Amino acid sequence: MSSEFDELEYLSGFGNEFATADKRVPDALPVGQNSPQVCPNGLYAEQLSGTAFTAPRLTNKRSWFYRIRPSVVHRPFKKFEKKNWTNDFAGIEPNPNQYRWNPFPLPETGGVDFVEGLYTVCGGGDVISRNGISIHVYSCNESMQNKAMYNGDGDFLIVPQQGELEITTEFGRILVGIQEIVVIPQGVRFSVGVRGVSRGYVLEVFGTHFVLPDLGPIGANGLANARDFQTPVAWFEDLDVPFAIINKYQGSWFQAEQDHSPFDVVGWHGNYVPFKYDLRRFQVINTVSFDHCDPSIFTVLTAPSLKPGTAVADFVIFPPRWGCADHTFRPPYYHRNCMSEYMGLITGVYEAKEGGFKPGGGSLHPMMTPHGPDFACFEKCSQESLQPVRVAENTMSFMFESSLNMVITPWAIHEHVDTGYYKDWLSLKKHFKLPNQQKK
Numbered sequence: 516m517s518s519e520f521d522e523l524e525y526l527s528g529f530g531n532e533f534a535t536a537d538k539r540v541p542d543a544l545p546v547g548q549n550s551p552q553v554c555p556n557g558l559y560a561e562q563l564s565g566t567a568f569t570a571p572r573l574t575n576k577r578s579w580f581y582r583i584r585p586s587v588v589h590r591p592f593k594k595f596e597k598k599n600w601t602n603d604f605a606g607i608e609p610n611p612n613q614y615r616w617n618p619f620p621l622p623e624t625g626g627v628d629f630v631e632g633l634y635t636v637c638g639g640g641d642v643i644s645r646n647g648i649s650i651h652v653y654s655c656n657e658s659m660q661n662k663a664m665y666n667g668d669g670d671f672l673i674v675p676q677q678g679e680l681e682i683t684t685e686f687g688r689i690l691v692g693i694q695e696i697v698v699i700p701q702g703v704r705f706s707v708g709v710r711g712v713s714r715g716y717v718l719e720v721f722g723t724h725f726v727l728p729d730l731g732p733i734g735a736n737g738l739a740n741a742r743d744f745q746t747p748v749a750w751f752e753d754l755d756v757p758f759a760i761i762n763k764y765q766g767s768w769f770q771a772e773q774d775h776s777p778f779d780v781v782g783w784h785g786n787y788v789p790f791k792y793d794l795r796r797f798q799v800i801n802t803v804s805f806d807h808c809d810p811s812i813f814t815v816l817t818a819p820s821l822k823p824g825t826a827v828a829d830f831v832i833f834p835p836r837w838g839c840a841d842h843t844f845r846p847p848y849y850h851r852n853c854m855s856e857y858m859g860l861i862t863g864v865y866e867a868k869e870g871g872f873k874p875g876g877g878s879l880h881p882m883m884t885p886h887g888p889d890f891a892c893f894e895k896c897s898q899e900s901l902q903p904v905r906v907a908e909n910t911m912s913f914m915f916e917s918s919l920n921m922v923i924t925p926w927a928i929h930e931h932v933d934t935g936y937y938k939d940w941l942s943l944k945k946h947f948k949l950p951n952q953q954k955k
């Protein structure tokens with residue numbers, strides 16, 4: 516199915532100061548100032564702040580909208596209940612087991628939109644003190660109609676696994692395909708359109724924003740390159756129709772009614788923006804000598820905490836690449852980690868677990884819980900001849916890695932769980948031999 520979304524243009528770059536006006540009103544942006552006494556074309560000026568006004572210049576984020584009506588024109592927010600959703604992780608029973616979920620189900624009947632189809636799997640920290648994460652899945656089959664949402668608590672990083680998403684935002688429109696991701700920052704209003712049955716993963720972070728990781732000795736280029744990030748150009752609709760504005764605020768859901776579309780921004784400028792990124796553009800950097808490098812080499816985006824080098828959440832991918840390490844056990848090592856690791860599979864198979872871990876499913880390896888390659892992977896890869904090989908061809912898996920200790924929600928602790936996951940490792944054999952038992 517094609518639509519206007521297939522013809523969209525984007526602005527290129529990460530963290531730029533962008534400036535854009537809808538083609539129909541090319542002079543919508545005031546020149547040389549933000550708040551003229553009267554804005555061009557009778558528009559209202561409105562600032563959206565993504566960091567404290569006084570944040571250091573390097574991290575300071577805000578954008579200016581020039582819109583038909585300011586966002587404040589709406590009736591009061593009213594709370595509504597949303598099932599199987601939470602940002603409240605206090606008081607949930609801990610569970611240190613390795614967890615794996617079968618593919619999360621797609622809607623069977625009826626219309627389910629993105630907001631209705633969001634479910635929380637796990638998370639940690641909290642929205643009030645503004646330090647934490649939530650991991651959700653979505654499963655929907657209907658576009659949001661006359662309905663926009665914003666996340667009052669944090670940023671959404673959305674990873675579609677099935678079904679392209681047509682996302683309308685205050686900044687303009689974005690088509691997000693499979694093997695692409697989109698980030699919608701805190702407070703940005705958006706509406707998700709679907710082209711069919713859709714499913715994916717959402718990483719939500721509170722109190723921080725996603726940035727590109729430093730490259731250190733890698734140099735000035737590599738991993739996700741800044742110019743491959745795409746931000747929408749301004750686009751507006753001048754529609755006087757009933758619209759619901761959904762606001763997730765302090766982990767609860769609210770709805771306010773208004774009589775016009777919130778997608779009425781005719782021009783905007785700034786550096787606090789939604790963006791998409793095609794994961795196939797990621798330049799993979801890895802060993803060309805020996806040993807398995809830590810997966811941090813695959814970091815696309817990081818949401819830093821205040822502790823140097825330690826993320827509230829990293830978004831890490833495992834893309835197709837060459838494996839050529841000499842005298843090395845090439846798949847991931849067995850390990851125990853002081854970070855929590857949630858993994859998902861967009862397409863294909865994950866090298867350390869060719870069975871059991873399926874596209875649309877997920878796994879959680881909690882803090883310090885041991886994990887690593889399954890029995891079949893260990894036996895194969897400790898004996899294989901070490902030619903250069905393509906790893907993970909036609910595959911894309913990812914990890915949300917967090918310094919937060921996570922709990923699993925009451926919904927996800929029972930639903931769609933692969934209860935036999937631990938058996939992947941039980942058959943690992945003892946290969947140990949004393950020196951005098953070794954073959955000469």
Ligand SMILES: O=C(O)Cc1cc(O)ccc1O
Nearest residue numbers: 809810846847848856867886
């Ligand atoms: O657990 C996993 O599969 C993710 C992972 C991959 C890797 O290459 C090294 C460490 C790690 O945690």
Ligand SMILES: [Fe+2]
Nearest residue numbers: 850856880886
């Ligand atoms: Fe791991």
